[in-house]
Amino acid sequence: MLLVAFVPAAPAADAVRPSAPAHPPGVAIASAHTLATQAGLDVIAQGGNAFDAAIAVSSTLSVVEPISSGLGGGGFFLLHDGKTGKDVFIDARETAPAAATPDKYLLPNGEFDRDRAENGPWAAGIPGLPAAFVHLAEKYGRLPLKTSLAPAIRTAREGFPVYARMARGYQARREVMERYKGTRAVFLANGQPIKEGDLFRQPDLARTLERLAAQGFDGFYKGETAKRLLAGVKAEGGQWTAKELAGYTVRERAPLTFQYNDWKVTTAPPPSSGGVALTQMLQILDAYDLSKLDEAQRTHLIVESMRRAFRDRTFYLGDPDFVQIPMKTLTSPYYAAGLRATINPQKATPSDQLSGQQTPLEDEETTHFSIIDAEGNRVAGTQTVNLLYGSGLIPPGTGVLLNNEMDDFALKPGTPNAFGVMGYDANAPKPGKRMLSSMTPTFLESPQKVAVLGTPGGSRIITMVLLGILGYDAGLEPQAVAALPRFHHQWMPDLIEMETDALSPGTQQTLEAMGHRFKVPGNAAQGGRGSSHVWGNLQTVEWDKTTNTLMGGSDPRNPVGAAKVVESAPSR
Structure with a gap:
């Protein structure tokens, strides 16, 4: 990827006021949920840096904002290393399954199949967010992954109060979400749809996060979690393979x-x-x-x-x-x-x-967080499952709500997606390809x-x-x-x-x-x-x-x- 540098460079360091401090005086975190913001602060208090905090914030948002993001989705992470001054972009965007060719999204009369593009297994790309957590922990963080994921695991197990936006979003997507056995088990656990003020627990998601924390990449993309994801997609008529799930890679x-x-x-x-x-x-x-x-x-x-x-x-x-x-x-x-x-x-x-x-x-849809730490490290993270509650499909036993990012491809050239934007050949789906994003x-x-x-x-x-x-x-x-x-x-x-x-x-x-x-x-x-x-x-x-x-x-x-x-x- 070309680094664009088409204007004069930023002012040299000696142009900054001589009294300018070398590092910020503390930590600042902003996110879409107070539990996620606090998770980031807690991890830094345990000796972590902004990159460890990014894992904590992102994973906790994945628990408390299923309406916007989750382990079944993807994201982008813009990082700045305060010590070296280096900036890097972590691409954890979802990828297209090999079976998801454009013809699969057409009705018999040749019209675009909007339902298949937005709902259920054919709407979902291979998730990238869990791989991003592993990558951040291994290459940029200071703490073990199990420490950075601990707040999310605790929140998934113990629960959090359902907020108004989450309840409204469920009502808007209820018909789709209640099509699927795995989703009903999570969102109708008490026999009734979630409502504002309910304590929302996700024990299956907690166990999925625990496997990720203990086994790293293999804890999600191989082994027990992978088997359950593949079985859940297949049971609803989708066609993922173990090879493409295990072959997912983060791009820098x-x-x-x-x-x-x-x-x-x-x-x-x-x-x-x-x-x-x-x-x-x-x-x-x-x-x-x-x-x-x-x-x-x-x-x-x-x-x-x-x-x-x-x-x-x-x-x-x-x-x-x-x-x-x-x-x-x-x-x-x-x-x-x-x-x-x-x-x-x-x-x-x-x-x-x-x-x-x-x-x-x-x-x-989607969520974002921003972090600066006392060493001058910075993270801007944006993650998503695309539309409200993604595809609506949770493979049984995983707690993982799958994305519906396939709609971000130009599945039918010149046909607007759910956000009204169009695309052509440059954004057509191919096996392993990443769909265009606005994040x-x-x-x-x-x-x-x-x-x-x-x-x-x-x-x-x-x-x-x-x-x-x-x-x-x-x-x-x-x-x-x-x-x-x-x-x-x-x-x-x-x-x-x-x-x-x-x-x-x-x-x-x-x-x-x-x-x-x-x-x-x-x-x-x-x-x-x-x-x-x-x-x-x-x-x-x-x-x-x-x-x-x-x-x-x-x-x-x-x-x-x-x-x-x-x-x-x-x-x-």
């Missing part, structure tokens, strides 16, 4: 890096589409002083940058181990300048006027500050991270960044989608006069979803080097999330 890739104003941005490379899109959008916007523009003009330019980046996402991006991606072109400032030249400052560009053919170039864990670093951020939200992840970066650039503190109102455009459909009241009525009117169309919350006639809605669950932490202080921001849209700072942690 070079992150994308570029400069935006005073910030060095380090972010996710393919098979994430997020880093390339961020690079394009911010390089387009780099020519404008957004702080001097009114809300309507600023929003117009941001939307036009989104529109162009998502158009390129549709055609060019996929798994770099399988397809040639024109990275030099897509991330070039000259290419961004060409895109910028197509923007009319006073008028929206209809998406169908941006070529729908390739040119000769080369929300509540965008990101670092920001300036002479004065370091920030870690990311969020769930399907295709909206990329634009939420963009807005978060623009918030930091405007001088906002982490909690304000996490709370920023959100809007989104993804080329097709040609609509600005936004949270309720994200833009003022006057701004909406001005943008509509420029030719923009809106997906208005609550207005079914304009594509709305009903009542007032919000999206995302951004988690971010910041180290201010000028004051040597740590701060965290946890999205106020999620009442069970938590950002915690422990100052004066000893440096080891």
